[in-house]
Every structure is written in C-alpha cells, then in structure tokens.
Amino acid sequence: MRLNGWLGVAAVALTVGGTALAETVKIGVVLPFSGANADLGHQVDKAFDLYVKLHAKDIEPNKIEIIKRDEGPPTGAQAKTVATELITNDKVQILTGFVFSPSAIALAPVVTQAKVPMIIANAGTAWITNLSPYIARLSFSMWHHGYPMGAYAFNKIGCKTAALAYTDFPPGKDSTEAFKTGFEKAGGKVTESIPMGSPVQVPDFTPFFQRIKDAKPDCMYVFIPSGAHATGVTKAYGELGMRKAGVKLIGPMDLIPDNKLQDMGDAAIGTVVMGNYAVDLDNADNKAFNKAWHEAYGKDSYPDFMSAAGWDTMHAIFDAIKKLNGKVEDGSKVIDVMKGWTGNGPRGQVSIDAATRDVVQDEHAMEVIRKPDGKLGIKVLGTTKAVKDECKELKVGRCGS
Amino acid sequence: MAASDTIGGTPRQRATDYLLRRHRFRMAEALPWLIAIAVFFIFPTRMTFGSQVLVMVMFALSLDLILGYAGIVTLGHAAFFGVGAYTVGLAAARLDWTEPISGLFAAAIAAGLVGFVTGWFLLRYRGLTLLMLTLATAILLQETGNLRSDISGGYDGLPGLTFKPLLGVFDYDLYGHTNYLYALTVLAIIFFFVRRIVYSPFGQALTGIRENVRRMHAIGSPVHRRLVTVYTIAAAIAGVAGALFTQTNAYVTLTVFDFDNSAKVMVMLILGGTGRLYGAFVGAAVYMVLEDYFSKLSPTFWQFGIGLMLVLAVLFTPRGILGLFERIGDYLAERKRS
Structure with missing residues (x-):
C-alpha cells in the first residue's frame, strides 16, 4: 500500500535552493488506479514515484508538480475526459501514463490540437504513435x-x-x-x-x-x-x-x-x-533498480516490465526538462528533444526512434x-x-x- | 381527487382536465436548465466533463421512459446506446458521412429499429427472463462487433473521427464549449418530446401497465403494442445519446456495449428517482459529479466513496433523491395543515 501520495493532487518534487529562475513543470499522470486493473496502474505509478524521489535533484533548480488522475476502465471515454481537463483546467504541460490503448487512441486528436506531448508508459497497440506527432512511447508494441x-x-x-x-x-x-x-x-x-x-x-x-x-x-x-x-x-x-x-x-x-x-x-x-524485461535480467541498472524498489516498497514487492517502462518514461521526461531547462511550454520542442533520446535503464539500453517516436530496445x-x-x-x-x-x-x- | 368529483362533466372531460393540469409547465422545471446554462459560464474549463454528464442524462432519461413509466426492467439498454454510437462512428469512418445532425437522425432510426425488432420478441417476457434476454442482446451485439473488428475497429475502436462543424458554422474547440451547448440543445429537444409522451394518454396507459398489467389487459388495452412502441422510442433516444457520445468524444470502442454501461445508467436513474422525468437529471449529475470529485480526492480509493453513497441512498432514499425531496415536501405540507 502506498501511503504517500494517496491524495490525488500530490506535489511530489521538493524544492531545494529556490532560485528565481526555476520553472515548475506540470505533469499529468493518467493511470488506472481503481477497479480490476488498479494493480497495473500501481506498478507504473510506483516506478514514477521512485524515479522522481531519487532524481528530483537532477533537474534543479526546476521542479515538477505531478497531478494524478484515474484512467478508469479501458473505454477511452473516461481517460479522454480526465486528460482533456488536465490540459484545459489544470494546465499540465506533459501527459504521461496510459496503460490501455483505447485511452491513448481516444486522446490522440486532443494532444495534437492542444500541442501537449503525450509520453506513453504502457499502451501497446502498434499504430498509436502514428496518430499524433505529439506522441512518444517508451514501453513496447505487441x-x-x-x-x-x-x-x-x-x-x-x-x-x-x-x-x-x-x-x-x-x-x-x-x-x-x-x-x-x-x-x-x-x-x-x-x-x-x-x-x-x-x-x-x-x-x-x-x-x-x-x-x-x-x-x-x-x-x-x-x-x-x-x-x-x-x-x-x-x-x-x-x-x-x-x-x-x-x-x-x-x-x-x-x-x-x-x-x-x-x-x-x-x-x-x-x-x-x-x-524486454525480467527481474533476473543481468545488468547494473536493473540491479540498482531492484534494490531501490525493495527499499521503497518492501522485499515482497517486485517490479515488472510495466515498472521498467515507467522508470524509463520518467527518465526520458526528466532528460527533456533538463535539456530545455524547464521551458516546456512549447510541446513540439519537448517532442523534438525526445526524438533520438537514448538512456540506460532496467531494460538495458533503450532509445526513442527519431522517425516513429516509438521505443527501440x-x-x-x-x-x-x-x-x-x-x-x-x-x-x-x-x-x-x-x-x-x-x-x-x-x-x-x-x-x- | 375530491375536487375532480364535483367539478367537470363527463368522465372523458375530467380525464382530459387531469392530463392538461399535469402537463402544465411549472416554474420549478426551469431550474435544471438554468443550472445547466449557469455551469457553462461558471466552469468554462470543465465542459468536456459537462458534455459527458449531459449525454448520461439523456441516456438515463431514455431508460426512465421504459423503466420508470412502463416498468420494463432491462439490463441491456447499452445495446441501443451502442448502436447509436456505432451508427455515427461507422458512418464517419467508413462512409465519410460526417454531418453531425443528420448523424443523430440516422442513429435514432438505427437504434429504434433494433429496439423495435428485439422489443417485439422480448417484451412477451417479464422479470428475470427479460433481464437475462436484454443482457444477452447487448452481449450479442458486442460480440458481433468483435467478430468483424475489420469493420468495427474492435476494442481498439474507431480512432480519429472528425465531424463537420455544427450547422456548417461552429467548429469543435479543445475546451468542449461547442460540444456542451450542442448536447444541451439536443437534450432540451428530447426532453420536451419525452415530457409530452409521459403526460399524454399513451403515457397514462404505460403507467397503468406498470401498476397492474392484468387490469390493462382486462380493459382491452393493447399492452404488447404499447410496450413495443415505448421500447422503440426509448431505444431511439438512447441511440441519440450514444451518437452524441461518439461525436463529443470523436471516438468509440466496443466497450459502449458493456454490461457496466447498462448497469451504471440504471444506478443513476434509481439514485435520482424513477418515473419522474427529472430523476434522470438529478441522478446522472449527482453520480458523475461525485465520481469526479472523489476520484480527484483519491484516485485509488474513490470507489469506496461512491459505494458508501449508494448504500446510504438505498437505506434512506428508497425512491431516489427526488423522492426524498417529495417526502420532505409532504411532511412540511402536513405540518402546515395541522
């Protein structure tokens, strides 16, 4: 059970230093937190939280504010409603999460219109990334x-x-x-x-x-x-x-x-x-990831391929924030710096294909x-x-x- | 009733007077519409959600017509919502027919047809049998869609639907303002249509069937025909709601046929109060606003809040929220008199 962050709107990042030029990047996280699929959402969410906890200092003096919303059942409709409101009402600058493909598919025209990058942490239908130039995916396709x-x-x-x-x-x-x-x-x-x-x-x-x-x-x-x-x-x-x-x-x-x-x-x-992932996978990043996971969530809690993708997703987002020095108002710039991104994570080396904005692993x-x-x-x-x-x-x- | 015994002439005259009196527009009835318009100005950034509420109100209203007035218990009402949703979805994706208003008519006709055919067969049954058969209808439609996912898009749905601007003028904005006003206008038209029906002699006959079907048979009322008629009308309205759902979301998947969808609309209606027109408004709005509020408060545990609310509603307001108000009103009137 996660005790921290159960209040839906949780400011996760800590401010250190607090220089005048620091930007606060608003990130909307849309994952299934309720019902039969809540487990899936939590596997990704735990990885997000863990990354933010360990790496908040990487983007200093900028910080992030995470707003979490329930993706609901895989109908597309609820996810579209909450994500649209994250854009129109809460003014988030980056959207991430999305376990179910219908959610991502339904939202594609909205992110195109709003020019907000949508970084997919799971949804696996292959052609999703074709639907909008503002979509990038760090998970996998079938x-x-x-x-x-x-x-x-x-x-x-x-x-x-x-x-x-x-x-x-x-x-x-x-x-x-x-x-x-x-x-x-x-x-x-x-x-x-x-x-x-x-x-x-x-x-x-x-x-x-x-x-x-x-x-x-x-x-x-x-x-x-x-x-x-x-x-x-x-x-x-x-x-x-x-x-x-x-x-x-x-x-x-x-x-x-x-x-x-x-x-x-x-x-x-x-x-x-x-x-693309197993707990037993033999690489240094995965060992560190598993160790951090057990320290944060106990020895009986294990990460899985969704958590690994969640970790890499947050990694890519943080790198983009760092590169743009917190200035993420222009969604197309965020997507541009993500194209061709390469990083090491629990799955080994992963990158984002510059042409298709889909993961290479x-x-x-x-x-x-x-x-x-x-x-x-x-x-x-x-x-x-x-x-x-x-x-x-x-x-x-x-x-x- | 004492009054109507002394005033008025023939029984026919008295019945007409009674219906006309009930049909008269009361001031309080303007309230939901004023609220809906006020919401538009107070929460301009929340219109995507607002449109979804209006769609569900319309869906609940169509269920009220058959459940609340005619007493037909169904768990497959999502079938008609889905047929409507897919009519405009498929027309836009496969036939390039993207004019929204004619799409609504097409959806009403398609859903009405399905309602007529299934109603013709199924409405011979009542109670649990009917419950299972209506449920099966929705599942059959869903599986047919899955079988031909080359056409329906399956559970991945029909993505990126675009519709022509409303009346050729109003385009759809990111904030959902056009969608909200569009849904509100359609809802108003549908509502006054439904209101006419329930206060007509036909509506009275439906109430009679709900209260005592044998007696209606005995006085020679064509029960089956009446039921099929109202079922068809309700199906057509549910179809319009489905069509609006597809148009406002610009997306539709096979999950519109889900049992969840049928059950949820019934819960909303019962929460608001069945057989009283505005129950659909109150139920759908209260349910969805609370769901939205709780899920923001706690994305993980919000269903507990909804569950608790439903338990309380069942315990203390067996006739819905409007029923509760009615009881309070009666109580106050009683006190005044004594």
Whole structure:
C-alpha cells in the first residue's frame, strides 16, 4: 500500500535552493488506479514515484508538480475526459501514463490540437504513435515481442510448424499477427489460429489445447493477458501432457508474469518467451533498480516490465526538462528533444526512434528454469539487439498510414 | 381527487382536465436548465466533463421512459446506446458521412429499429427472463462487433473521427464549449418530446401497465403494442445519446456495449428517482459529479466513496433523491395543515 501520495493532487518534487529562475513543470499522470486493473496502474505509478524521489535533484533548480488522475476502465471515454481537463483546467504541460490503448487512441486528436506531448508508459497497440506527432512511447508494441519470436522459434527452438492460440482482443490479434509474420518469413508454417474468448474471464483452456495437441505442431504460440490467464494456460498445458507429446509452449513474456511464476510449478519449466524485461535480467541498472524498489516498497514487492517502462518514461521526461531547462511550454520542442533520446535503464539500453517516436530496445529469449535455490526463474538464451517496431517498418495494416 | 368529483362533466372531460393540469409547465422545471446554462459560464474549463454528464442524462432519461413509466426492467439498454454510437462512428469512418445532425437522425432510426425488432420478441417476457434476454442482446451485439473488428475497429475502436462543424458554422474547440451547448440543445429537444409522451394518454396507459398489467389487459388495452412502441422510442433516444457520445468524444470502442454501461445508467436513474422525468437529471449529475470529485480526492480509493453513497441512498432514499425531496415536501405540507 502506498501511503504517500494517496491524495490525488500530490506535489511530489521538493524544492531545494529556490532560485528565481526555476520553472515548475506540470505533469499529468493518467493511470488506472481503481477497479480490476488498479494493480497495473500501481506498478507504473510506483516506478514514477521512485524515479522522481531519487532524481528530483537532477533537474534543479526546476521542479515538477505531478497531478494524478484515474484512467478508469479501458473505454477511452473516461481517460479522454480526465486528460482533456488536465490540459484545459489544470494546465499540465506533459501527459504521461496510459496503460490501455483505447485511452491513448481516444486522446490522440486532443494532444495534437492542444500541442501537449503525450509520453506513453504502457499502451501497446502498434499504430498509436502514428496518430499524433505529439506522441512518444517508451514501453513496447505487441510486435516487439511477437515478431523476433517468429524467427527465433524457427531458427533456434526448432519449430517448423506452429499453432497460434490467443485471447480475442486487439493485443491478442496483434501479437499473433506479429509472430506469424516473423515465423513465415523465416520459413515456418502456421497450422491453425484459435481465438480463445474475451479477456474478461479466464476460460477452460483444455478444449483449445486438446485440438492443438491432436494436430501435433512443433510449437504452440499463446497470447493471453498477463495475470490469472497465464496460470490457467500452464495448468492446462501441464495436465494434457503436451510437452511430452512434443508440442513446445512459446509466447510473449506475458505468459510468465513474475508474480505468478512460482505458482506454476514444473509445467512451466522449458517454456520459452520473448520479452524486454525480467527481474533476473543481468545488468547494473536493473540491479540498482531492484534494490531501490525493495527499499521503497518492501522485499515482497517486485517490479515488472510495466515498472521498467515507467522508470524509463520518467527518465526520458526528466532528460527533456533538463535539456530545455524547464521551458516546456512549447510541446513540439519537448517532442523534438525526445526524438533520438537514448538512456540506460532496467531494460538495458533503450532509445526513442527519431522517425516513429516509438521505443527501440533489446529483446531477450528467456527460458523458464528451476534455479539452484529451488525457485523458478528465467535464463536468457539469446538477445536480439535494438529491436524496432516491425509493424511500422513493414507497414502492416494501420501501421502503414 | 375530491375536487375532480364535483367539478367537470363527463368522465372523458375530467380525464382530459387531469392530463392538461399535469402537463402544465411549472416554474420549478426551469431550474435544471438554468443550472445547466449557469455551469457553462461558471466552469468554462470543465465542459468536456459537462458534455459527458449531459449525454448520461439523456441516456438515463431514455431508460426512465421504459423503466420508470412502463416498468420494463432491462439490463441491456447499452445495446441501443451502442448502436447509436456505432451508427455515427461507422458512418464517419467508413462512409465519410460526417454531418453531425443528420448523424443523430440516422442513429435514432438505427437504434429504434433494433429496439423495435428485439422489443417485439422480448417484451412477451417479464422479470428475470427479460433481464437475462436484454443482457444477452447487448452481449450479442458486442460480440458481433468483435467478430468483424475489420469493420468495427474492435476494442481498439474507431480512432480519429472528425465531424463537420455544427450547422456548417461552429467548429469543435479543445475546451468542449461547442460540444456542451450542442448536447444541451439536443437534450432540451428530447426532453420536451419525452415530457409530452409521459403526460399524454399513451403515457397514462404505460403507467397503468406498470401498476397492474392484468387490469390493462382486462380493459382491452393493447399492452404488447404499447410496450413495443415505448421500447422503440426509448431505444431511439438512447441511440441519440450514444451518437452524441461518439461525436463529443470523436471516438468509440466496443466497450459502449458493456454490461457496466447498462448497469451504471440504471444506478443513476434509481439514485435520482424513477418515473419522474427529472430523476434522470438529478441522478446522472449527482453520480458523475461525485465520481469526479472523489476520484480527484483519491484516485485509488474513490470507489469506496461512491459505494458508501449508494448504500446510504438505498437505506434512506428508497425512491431516489427526488423522492426524498417529495417526502420532505409532504411532511412540511402536513405540518402546515395541522
């Protein structure tokens, strides 16, 4: 539980020195703080708070004021209303947060009109950054994980044929489309593609997986929303004995969320996922990040890929404020200094592609293993450096416009 | 009633007098409209939110017509809101039909048609059966949209919709001023239409059906036809509300069909008071303003505030906020008399 900052309007930055020329930059944070998705919002928010706490001195003598608002359910409407009012009523100069793609999509015309930069910390629909020149993204698109997994699965894991199974909503369709594109390009063959219901409830995966087991592909690429779905997938996969039957389980990293991994048991071992972050990732920044996180939020609280992206998002915003010396009134200047930004964070080196304003980052193929201490963990099998959003490179569907 | 027994001639004459008397415009009825206009001048930076409130008022008003007056219990009213929302959304995105006012008419016709067809089948049922079937209708429409997300845009929605300036003159500003006045005007027109309906003989027949459906059958009232008619009208109005929702947001996703949307509008209406026209105004405004206020106060725990308010409302104002005022009014009148 966060005790600090539960008052919605929280001035986070501390003033030190207080010279006459200091500017106060107003940042609007829009994240889901209530309802079923509050967890997601808090994972990002904790990273924001942590970064601000540790780095407020970097932008001295300028300071920031953060105004937090609830993003609400993924309808787009509430997020659009609160974010528009952050601009018109509270006069924020930078907007950030945004867990759900519909929120970012709905808001795109508003930020264009208002010329306020919107720095996305999660929302993953690939074509969002095309919607406005004032949008930059530090998280990922579904293509970042899915596309490189296609080639990796064919070349390294030995999948000649693969079945796709996905939860029937936009990220699911995007992710499987990305994998299919990469996989077929490498020479693989997709045998079938199975939608598995809406993200609202966790279905019984057994009938879907039984169908795949009978068809005997080499691999099965599964996309589900991270969380309770993931446990269900591993359970059904284990009970059907699919690994013994020769069907390997692969997917994006949503398949093995860090906070569910320990409950998954032996069935999860051997699963290979593609992703941009794991707590076990071996780099100096990540170790420091984890240490700071545990000091701030206790030893049982873990950051995840959303927190890592949240950290990098605030990092990029702070660097922009520093570079402009707090003068952020002109939104296009903020976006301009962010183009081509490069920084080191928990995910290693990340940068913002100057052409697309989307993130460029390393992607790791990770296998679930039993660690020497008996707990489940991951081992990095291989790394693809500086992965761009292939959807925009290849101009697939809406990404091309 | 004692008065009407002595004055007036035939029963027909008396009934007409009664209806006309109820239909007369009272001074207090100007109040919500004056408040709505005052809000425009007092909170010029909050019009985006204001427009959303007006849209929900209209949506709640359409539900009042069927729930409050005809006694049709439904959990699928979002279906019509969604059909209206997608009519203007798809027309703008796929057919390049971006004239807003004709869009409202198209939405009303499309939603009304869906209301007519589903109402024709479903209104043979009452109570829980009807509840489940209306819920299923909304879900079916949502899933159809998801199945053809190449057309509907799925849960990612139809982005970047642009509409022609209102009447070819007024363009949409960042502050939402145009949208607010637009929504307010449409709401006023719809409201006076609804007001006419409920004070007409047709409206009386609906109240009769709500109070005692067997008796209405017994006196030869065409119950099913009346219900289907009002259901169609309510669907068309909900469609207009949905269309305004899409136009003011310039965006629509499949979540407009959500169960949440149906349930929330019902909660708002019950909070304000059913079967009394202005219940929709009070309920939607109170609910949304408190939601906005609490969520600013505490982005994390605000739902507790809303929950507490609802519990208190159920305990102390079983007939809604307006019902509470009515009770206070009755009490004061009683004291005066004695």
